[in-house]
Amino acid sequence: MHLADEDLMQLVRRGDAEAFAVVYDRHATAAFSLAYRMTGTRNAAEDVVQEAFLSLWRSGARYDRARGSVRTWILGIVHNRAIDSLRRSMVHDRRRASDEGIEERFEAQERTDVEAARRDEAREVREALGTLPPEQCKVIELAYFGGFTHSEIAEMLSTPIGTVKGRMRLGLEKLRGQLGGLAEVVS
Amino acid sequence: MIGCARHEEVASYVLGALPEEENERFEAHLETCDDCMREVAELQVAADALPLAAVQVAPPPELKDRLMTVVRSEAQLLQAAEAPAREAAPPREKRRRWWGLRPLPAIGLATAVLAVAVVAGVLVTSGDNDAHTVQAKVTLVAAPNARASLEVKGDQGTLNVSGFPPPGNNRVYQAWRMRGGKPVPAGLFRVGGDGKATLAIEEPLKTGDQVLVTIEPGGGSAQPTSNPIAAASLA
Numbered sequence: 001m002h003l004a005d006e007d008l009m010q011l012v013r014r015g016d017a018e019a020f021a022v023v024y025d026r027h028a029t030a031a032f033s034l035a036y037r038m039t040g041t042r043n044a045a046e047d048v049v050q051e052a053f054l055s056l057w058r059s060g061a062r063y064d065r066a067r068g069s070v071r072t073w074i075l076g077i078v079h080n081r082a083i084d085s086l087r088r089s090m091v092h093d094r095r096r097a098s099d100e101g102i103e104e105r106f107e108a109q110e111r112t113d114v115e116a117a118r119r120d121e122a123r124e125v126r127e128a129l130g131t132l133p134p135e136q137c138k139v140i141e142l143a144y145f146g147g148f149t150h151s152e153i154a155e156m157l158s159t160p161i162g163t164v165k166g167r168m169r170l171g172l173e174k175l176r177g178q179l180g181g182l183a184e185v186v187s
Numbered sequence: 188m189i190g191c192a193r194h195e196e197v198a199s200y201v202l203g204a205l206p207e208e209e210n211e212r213f214e215a216h217l218e219t220c221d222d223c224m225r226e227v228a229e230l231q232v233a234a235d236a237l238p239l240a241a242v243q244v245a246p247p248p249e250l251k252d253r254l255m256t257v258v259r260s261e262a263q264l265l266q267a268a269e270a271p272a273r274e275a276a277p278p279r280e281k282r283r284r285w286w287g288l289r290p291l292p293a294i295g296l297a298t299a300v301l302a303v304a305v306v307a308g309v310l311v312t313s314g315d316n317d318a319h320t321v322q323a324k325v326t327l328v329a330a331p332n333a334r335a336s337l338e339v340k341g342d343q344g345t346l347n348v349s350g351f352p353p354p355g356n357n358r359v360y361q362a363w364r365m366r367g368g369k370p371v372p373a374g375l376f377r378v379g380g381d382g383k384a385t386l387a388i389e390e391p392l393k394t395g396d397q398v399l400v401t402i403e404p405g406g407g408s409a410q411p412t413s414n415p416i417a418a419a420s421l422a
Contacts, residue, residue, distance in 0.1 A: 017262035021255060028246050030238060037241035046250050057258050058414055068235070075238045083203050118239070125239040143204035144237050150204045168198035169230070176233040 005070035009063050012056070020057055027071055028053075030118070031078045038082040038145050048085050052077045079144075086147035128178035136171030139164050197226045201234040264418060323398075323419040333382075337398050337419040344388035344398060348417070351378045357405045363415075364390040365397040373398065375407045396421045 003011075003019075005026065011019035031052060035045035055077060056063075063073055129137055142153045150168070154161040193216055199205050200213050217224050323335040325348075332350035339345075346362055354360050359377060363370040376386040388398060400417040 015262050015265040017255070017259045020258050021251075024251060024254065028251065029243055032246035032250075033241040033243045034238040036244050042247075046246065049246060049250060050254055053254055054257065057261070072235050075235070079203060079238070119243070121236075122239040122241075122243065125236050128236075129240055140202065140237070143199070143202035144234065145241070148204065149206045150199045151206070153204070162195070165195045165199060168202060168204070169195070172198050172201065172230045172233040175236070176229065179233065179236055 006065050009065075009070055013063075020053075023056070023070065023074075024053055027074050030071065031074055034075055034078050035082050038079070038147060039085060044085060044089075045082075048078060048081045052081045055081075083147040125179065128175055131178060132171050132174055136167045136174070139167045140171045140175075143168060191220050191222045193220070194223055194226055197223055198230055201227060201230045261414065264415065321398075321419040321421060323417050325417040330382075333417075335400065335417045335419065337388075337421075339392060339421060342391040342393060344392045346374075346376075346386045346388060346398060346400075346419075347384075348376075348378065348400075349381075349383045351382050351384065353378065354402045358402050359405055359407060360384070361401055361403040361407045361411075362386055362388060363399045363401065363411060364388065364392065365399055366393075366395070370399065370411055372407060372409065375403075392421060394421050 003022070005023065008019045008023050012023060028049065031049050032045055035048040035052075036042065039045050039048060052074065056074060063070065067073070129140070132140070138157070139153055142148045142156070143150065146153075148156070150164050151161055153159075154164045157164070193213065196205065196209070196213050200210065205213055217227065318338065318340040321337040321339060323337065325333045325335045330350055330352045333348070333352075334350055335346065335348045337344050337346050348360075351360070354377070359375050361375050362373040364373045365371075371390050374386045374389045376384045378384045392398070397418055397420045399411075399415040399419075401411045401413045401415050403412060
């Protein structure tokens with residue numbers, strides 16, 4: 001039987017471990033990929049994903065379907081946890097491993113049509129990012145994946161903070177336009 | 188462009204680029220500013236797509252094994268703790284968590300790492316008179332050596348714990364007496380540097396009761412706000 005994520009979350013909220021396992025299987029790769037991209041090491045990524053999913057298990061009641069898909073919600077938790085982890089460790093400049101350790105990567109198996117579709121979405125998002133002016137793409141990446149605050153970014157780039165904020169906004173607006181219908185599929 | 192002077196924070200907010208304090212202030216602002224709220228909803232669409240840009244990497248299978256070990260043991264605890272409540276609860280009542288509590292309030296990171304699984308009470312010793320000890324098998328993720336037991340004499344209970352980590356900033360351990368599916372506060376405790384604590388349970392006990400421990404905000408709570416980390420059943 002194939003239950004929608006939202007229905008599974010109802011079961012998770014009541015303490016159903018098997019429903020939780022299904023939710024994990026569906027979203028673990030996306031969660032781990034984001035955590036790995038942000039933290040740059042497998043160990044840190046595993047910790048982040050573990051914390052995020054345990055928090056989902058223990059506080060599933062906080063999921064509100066009116067505010068988006070389960071996947072988006074989970075990735076939001078992962079993102080926050082990864083930022084916490086980065087800001088705790090304060091080793092910002094040492095963690096470019098995700099950009100360097102290419103050989104360490106292994107792509108997730110393309111097991112299902114759903115995953116294949118996600119692979120296509122991923123390509124679209126990467127391409128959309130690629131069409132942004134480099135300075136806009138840069139600030140978005142530093143903020144979202146790097147976990148840096150806007151003032152840290154301003155300092156790193158020797159750019160006024162107002163300019164950084166402006167580039168973030170313009171970049172996001174453009175990205176939103178590029179993605180168009182995709183956003184619906186993603187969430 | 189919108190009129191609100193804080194609209195320039197919106198992009199930073201959806202990207203997670205506001206320092207913690209500013210983030211809190213901005214969220215408070217959002218509650219009162221429809222313009223910014225609308226703007227957040229728009230830019231959020233783009234931010235939500237960003238995780239897809241990361242190269243997809245499968246997590247190691249051991250990660251799931253570790254998670255499921257914790258999750259299954261907590262699920263068992265919930266079921267065990269729920270059982271008496273189920274018997275006693277009026278049929279119309281929809282059962283959710285063991286105390287029928289709905290949303291779990293925000294759990295701090297420290298707590299989330301800590302809080303975990305639990306226990307079934309076993310009648311272990313029967314000493315002089317009617318005194319006996321109920322062992323609680325406690326599994327705290329961050330503290331595999333955590334133990335708890337409940338010494339019962341007549342209707343008086345004494346909870347002994349060891350190997351318990353500090354409950355986190357501004358948090359305290361709170362004991363509850365569960366009877367008929369209803370938790371009643373039964374005392375707060377902190378642990379010393381040695382991880383030990385002793386608490387005289389503040390409520391009278393009888394057969395069929397359970398004693399549970401949760402982690403609560405500083406002054407304790409009137410109702411549990413997190414899952415139990417330890418439970419002992421009076422057989």
